[in-house]
Amino acid sequence: xxxxxxxxxxxxxxxxxxxxxxxxxxxxxxxxxxxxxxxxxxxxxxxxxxxxxxxxxxxxxxxxxxxxxxxxxxxxxxxxxxxxxxxxxxxxxxxxxxxxxxxxxxxxxxxxxxxxxxxxxxxxxxxxxxxxxxxxxxxxxxxxxxxxxxxxxxxxxxxxxxxxxxxxxxxxxxxxxxxxxxxxxxxxxxxxxxxxxxxxxxxxxxxxxxxxxxxxxxxxxxxxxxxxxxxxxxxxxxxxxxxxxxxxxxxxxxxxxxxxxxxxxxxxxxxxxxxxxxxxxxxxxxxxxxxxxxxxxxxxxxxxxxxxxxxxxxxxxxxxxxxxxxxxxxxxxxxxxxxxxxxxxxxxxxxxxxxxxxxxxxxxxxxx
Amino acid sequence: xxxxxxxxxxxxxxxxxxxxxxxxxxxxxxxxxxxxxxxxxxxxxxxxxxxxxxxxxxxxxxxxxxxxxxxxxxxxxxxxxxxxxxxxxxxxxxxxxxxxxxxxxxxxxxxxxxxxxxxxxxxxxxxxxxxxxxxxxxxxxxxxxxxxxxxxxxxxxxxxxxxxxxxxxxxxxxxxxxxxxxxxxxxxxxxxxxxxxxxxxxxxxxxxxxxxxxxxxxxxxxxxxxxxxxxxxxxxxxxxxxxxxxxxxxxxxxxxxxxxxxxxxxxxxxxxxxxxxxxxxxxxxxxxxxxxxxxxxxxxxxxxxxxxxxxxxxxxxxxxxxxxxxxxxxxxxxxxxxxxxxxxxxxxxxxxxxxxxxxxxxxxxxxx
Numbered sequence: 001x002x003x004x005x006x007x008x009x010x011x012x013x014x015x016x017x018x019x020x021x022x023x024x025x026x027x028x029x030x031x032x033x034x035x036x037x038x039x040x041x042x043x044x045x046x047x048x049x050x051x052x053x054x055x056x057x058x059x060x061x062x063x064x065x066x067x068x069x070x071x072x073x074x075x076x077x078x079x080x081x082x083x084x085x086x087x088x089x090x091x092x093x094x095x096x097x098x099x100x101x102x103x104x105x106x107x108x109x110x111x112x113x114x115x116x117x118x119x120x121x122x123x124x125x126x127x128x129x130x131x132x133x134x135x136x137x138x139x140x141x142x143x144x145x146x147x148x149x150x151x152x153x154x155x156x157x158x159x160x161x162x163x164x165x166x167x168x169x170x171x172x173x174x175x176x177x178x179x180x181x182x183x184x185x186x187x188x189x190x191x192x193x194x195x196x197x198x199x200x201x202x203x204x205x206x207x208x209x210x211x212x213x214x215x216x217x218x219x220x221x222x223x224x225x226x227x228x229x230x231x232x233x234x235x236x237x238x239x240x241x242x243x244x245x246x247x248x249x250x251x252x253x254x255x256x257x258x259x260x261x262x263x264x265x266x267x268x269x270x271x272x273x274x275x276x277x278x279x280x281x282x283x284x285x286x287x288x289x290x291x292x293x294x295x296x297x298x299x300x301x302x303x304x305x306x307x308x309x310x311x312x313x314x315x316x317x318x319x320x321x322x323x324x325x326x327x328x329x330x331x332x333x334x335x336x337x338x339x340x341x342x343x344x345x346x347x348x349x350x351x352x353x354x355x356x357x358x359x360x361x362x363x364x365x366x367x368x
Numbered sequence: 369x370x371x372x373x374x375x376x377x378x379x380x381x382x383x384x385x386x387x388x389x390x391x392x393x394x395x396x397x398x399x400x401x402x403x404x405x406x407x408x409x410x411x412x413x414x415x416x417x418x419x420x421x422x423x424x425x426x427x428x429x430x431x432x433x434x435x436x437x438x439x440x441x442x443x444x445x446x447x448x449x450x451x452x453x454x455x456x457x458x459x460x461x462x463x464x465x466x467x468x469x470x471x472x473x474x475x476x477x478x479x480x481x482x483x484x485x486x487x488x489x490x491x492x493x494x495x496x497x498x499x500x501x502x503x504x505x506x507x508x509x510x511x512x513x514x515x516x517x518x519x520x521x522x523x524x525x526x527x528x529x530x531x532x533x534x535x536x537x538x539x540x541x542x543x544x545x546x547x548x549x550x551x552x553x554x555x556x557x558x559x560x561x562x563x564x565x566x567x568x569x570x571x572x573x574x575x576x577x578x579x580x581x582x583x584x585x586x587x588x589x590x591x592x593x594x595x596x597x598x599x600x601x602x603x604x605x606x607x608x609x610x611x612x613x614x615x616x617x618x619x620x621x622x623x624x625x626x627x628x629x630x631x632x633x634x635x636x637x638x639x640x641x642x643x644x645x646x647x648x649x650x651x652x653x654x655x656x657x658x659x660x661x662x663x664x665x666x667x668x669x670x671x672x673x674x675x676x677x678x679x680x681x682x683x684x685x686x687x688x689x690x691x692x693x694x695x696x697x698x699x700x701x702x703x704x705x706x707x708x709x710x711x712x713x714x715x716x717x718x719x720x721x722x723x724x725x726x727x728x729x730x731x732x733x734x735x736x
Contacts, residue, residue, distance in 0.1 A: 061734045062733050067730055069731075259618075262659055263662060279648070279652040282655055283648050284648075286651070287646060361435060362435055365439075
């Protein structure tokens with residue numbers, strides 16, 4: 001197996017890179033995954049049998065559209081919706097598998113992807129490609145977010161690349177190809193020329209913000225340069241999530257979201273009343289969930305991330321095992337069977353938040 | 369010089385501790401200071417000539433009064449006001465010098481302390497003691513905060529210890545002693561028994577909060593166990609300061625202040641309306657100063673910490689030199705002489721905030 005060639009790293013470096021790969025198994029098969037980006041190889045890159053599944057590149061973010069767009073793009077840019085779910089890469093390595101951002105085969109998403117997408121037809125024609133897909137909706141084990149158009153779990157395929165090189169298809173070609181197979185895609189809001197792009201994106205963001213949605217991904221028409229930008233609603237949602245479990249997520253989330261809000265408030269040149277409204281939304285996102293969680297701990301309730309999964313009994317069992325194997329402690333809140341589907345509501349218990357809150361509630365002090 | 373004995377560390381450890389001391393000079397005299405706590409020796413501990421000036425211990429903080437007070441104290445506790453300024457230790461080492469928290473002799477505070485306090489009389493009677501004093505008011509080079517009772521600079525002596533051992537005087541003895549010399553002190557709100565202390569402190573905090581003041585220090589009557597607690601107004605002020613210079617201070621300040629707010633909101637069992645008001649105050653503290661600073665940078669204005677000093681021309685010159693010697697870049701905004709006093713308004717320029725904001729305003733992206 002010529003890993004240097006597969007991963008496109010120099011023969012000198014390949015040993016160093018390979019040292020960082022971790023060994024995993026899926027149904028008796030062994031594969032290796034790269035948990036963090038190294039030497040130009042993306043996080044989540046997988047080596048399996050004699051092939052690679054390249055990680056999805058991290059997408060840079062603009063804080064100011066007016067200057068960020070013209071600085072980043074020199075030609076027309078496609079503006080597509082960024083959805084708030086979790087994304088996987090789907091590649092046919094003997095069979096189609098769904099790999100998480102970190103390169104782990106997901107036992108929930110793999111069968112769901114096969115149900116929701118005609119992968120057999122697609123991979124028969126395009127065996128060397130990989131799909132990047134966002135899974136959205138209230139019923140999944142990772143990111144619960146309500147979309148009016150999704151009752152349980154939906155999928156939006158947002159990218160097609162060569163699985164080994166990671167080279168993307170151009171935007172129009174990608175969208176046409178995905179349409180052929182009937183794959184749902186994120187909305188395309190237009191492909192404006194650079195001089196109109198800022199205005200287009202501003203309008204789209206205003207509208208998405210009003211509708212409580214996340215934001216946009218902009219990209220050059222060849223699919224190679226990607227840039228993201230998100231709504232104030234999304235920042236507030238992120239803060240509310242983080243401060244519902246403050247000692248687990250608060251520290252990591254807060255600064256970046258507040259900075260986004262600061263620049264967005266300045267760029268959107270809001271009236272004093274609008275600025276105040278944004279400030280109040282930020283404050284409520286931080287305080288209300290935190291107070292609720294402290295009260296929950298005081299009352300002895302379980303705190304953690306609540307999720308619901310709905311799937312075949314085999315898939316649900318495999319999913320719960322998989323989460324437990326990753327060291328996550330689960331508390332099952334309900335477990336029913338509806339139309340042959342097992343529906344489980346559970347909490348990923350977050351000990352750090354509970355333990356810290358208990359410590360302070362019992363009179364613990366902080367040394368500063 | 370027997371440093372092990374002076375510092376009260378074992379002979380085995382003394383070399384290790386001494387390695388962390390840094391050499392400084394003041395008017396030709398050399399002294400050593402400990403920039404961070406090590407092996408039980410407090411931050412800011414100073415070795416000068418053949419004596420030591422022990423650092424002030426860091427005071428733990430309660431997040432919940434109802435449980436924190438009875439857990440921490442087993443007898444009556446003195447409740448005194450905690451003021452929002454900067455504090456120094458004043459010791460007579462040949463002459464009275466004011467040492468910062470980190471153990472640096474302050475060329476602004478040393479002459480101010482001599483003006484504002486009759487140090488000659490005090491140290492004639494108590495050569496081995498040190499005073500801990502908070503300097504408050506709008507005109508100083510460190511922490512500008514308005515107090516209605518202070519027009520330029522005031523001082524409140526809040527602690528008296530043996531300078532070498534760091535052993536404090538009992539509260540009543542300390543307050544009586546300081547009264548004898550006419551030294552201003554922080555307000556004493558009472559010395560309640562433990563069963564009444566929570567209610568007393570709650571009332572005091574409510575009142576201080578309404579008046580925009582910082583909080584309280586509680587201590588056992590022997591002066592040995594200290595505990596602090598602060599008002600919501602103070603948390604909001606801290607956040608507003610930090611987010612006026614977000615890339616310099618935002619990250620360090622935010623999490624701890626929000627957590628304090630969360631527990632305080634829960635303990636004070638506020639109505640929904642009061643909770644919302646607190647949330648809005650938090651949001652405004654974060655967003656408004658940040659937006660103002662981003663707008664300032666966009667307009668090309670200097671950003672940084674604004675301070676005013678008013679003192680003799682010699683003291684002002686020494687103060688500005690001292691700040692510059694510490695690597696702080698100053699921009700002088702006004703420089704006047706009023707009644708023989710030189711009054712300088714200046715900005716400590718914070719390059720990190722300005723540079724980061726400029727980068728994003730010019731279209732820079734963040735890789736996430």
